[in-house]
Amino acid sequence: MDKIEKIIRKIEQIPTLPIVSRHIMTLLEDDEVPLKKIAEVIEKDMALAANLLKIANSPFYGTLSKISSIDHAIAILGISEVKAMLMASSIHHFFSTPETHSLDRKRFWHHSIICSQIAKHLSLHFKTGGEDGLFLAALIHDMGKIIFDRYFHDEFITIIDTIREEHESFSMVEKRVLGATHYQIAAKIMQQWNFPESVTMLVFYHHAPWQDKNHTTSSIIVYLANILAKIVGYPCMEEEKKIDVTSFCKSKAMKYIVQNGFDLDEKKFRTLIKNIRKLVADEGRSILSIFQ
Numbered sequence: 001m002d003k004i005e006k007i008i009r010k011i012e013q014i015p016t017l018p019i020v021s022r023h024i025m026t027l028l029e030d031d032e033v034p035l036k037k038i039a040e041v042i043e044k045d046m047a048l049a050a051n052l053l054k055i056a057n058s059p060f061y062g063t064l065s066k067i068s069s070i071d072h073a074i075a076i077l078g079i080s081e082v083k084a085m086l087m088a089s090s091i092h093h094f095f096s097t098p099e100t101h102s103l104d105r106k107r108f109w110h111h112s113i114i115c116s117q118i119a120k121h122l123s124l125h126f127k128t129g130g131e132d133g134l135f136l137a138a139l140i141h142d143m144g145k146i147i148f149d150r151y152f153h154d155e156f157i158t159i160i161d162t163i164r165e166e167h168e169s170f171s172m173v174e175k176r177v178l179g180a181t182h183y184q185i186a187a188k189i190m191q192q193w194n195f196p197e198s199v200t201m202l203v204f205y206h207h208a209p210w211q212d213k214n215h216t217t218s219s220i221i222v223y224l225a226n227i228l229a230k231i232v233g234y235p236c237m238e239e240e241k242k243i244d245v246t247s248f249c250k251s252k253a254m255k256y257i258v259q260n261g262f263d264l265d266e267k268k269f270r271t272l273i274k275n276i277r278k279l280v281a282d283e284g285r286s287i288l289s290i291f292q
Contacts, residue, residue, distance in 0.1 A: 051085055114234040118224075
């Protein structure tokens with residue numbers, strides 16, 4: 001049995017994701033339920049209510065006044081982002097066992113949260129509209145890393161040690177050690193857990209949007225959000241391969257991004273970085289505490 005087959009068999013044995021606050025998810029999926037009713041139920045879930053208010057008040061959303069009510073927060077965020085928070089909370093809960101883990105979970109979730117906020121900012125900045133699932137995909141794009149850490153722990157220790165020593169990318173070292181990448185594994189389990197196809201594909205292609213023929217714009221946004229999160233100081237690991245801005249702006253990837261309607265060059269990209277750094281600084285620590 002080869003490495004890939006062993007990985008697939010192990011992944012297939014992972015149980016179904018238990019949804020935190022299933023009652024709320026059921027309400028969110030019913031188009032007939034009024035917003036006020038949903039807000040009343042969410043208010044009883046103190047953790048979810050607090051997290052939604054943190055996100056709605058984030059500088060990344062550009063609201064002019066403080067959002068203090070849940071129904072207002074839902075109106076600002078939209079139903080799809082409330083669903084995204086529920087799913088991400090479920091994933092966080094599912095993988096937050098007291099077992100030993102190699103990946104710094106606090107840093108991991110900080111990267112994920114900042115990435116989701118940058119993705120939202122980019123969709124507004126470039127006026128792309130942002131399809132349903134964009135926020136969720138950006139929030140859980142690296143889920144495969146915690147799957148590796150939990151179910152392939154010994155191999156993942158080797159991956160982490162190699163990254164520390166060689167300052168290489170996760171994907172390159174994962175292929176060398178396991179023969180598969182975190183985005184391949186994430187897509188496999190997301191299919192198993194019946195995630196929407198669009199969200200699964202955004203996660204699968206978050207390192208190669210040029211291969212996504214169906215959700216090109218959203219894949220580019222998640223790809224850029226991941227890169228920008230690392231550039232502004234929120235990588236999954238401090239020692240992973242650094243991104244050189246000038247080199248990236250001259251890359252085939254950037255050429256592809258521009259060809260697909262994103263008005264970017266090195267000057268504009270550096271301005272975008274500067275603006276995002278300011279948004280992160282203005283944010284403070286509030287939004288980073290969502291999964292703590």
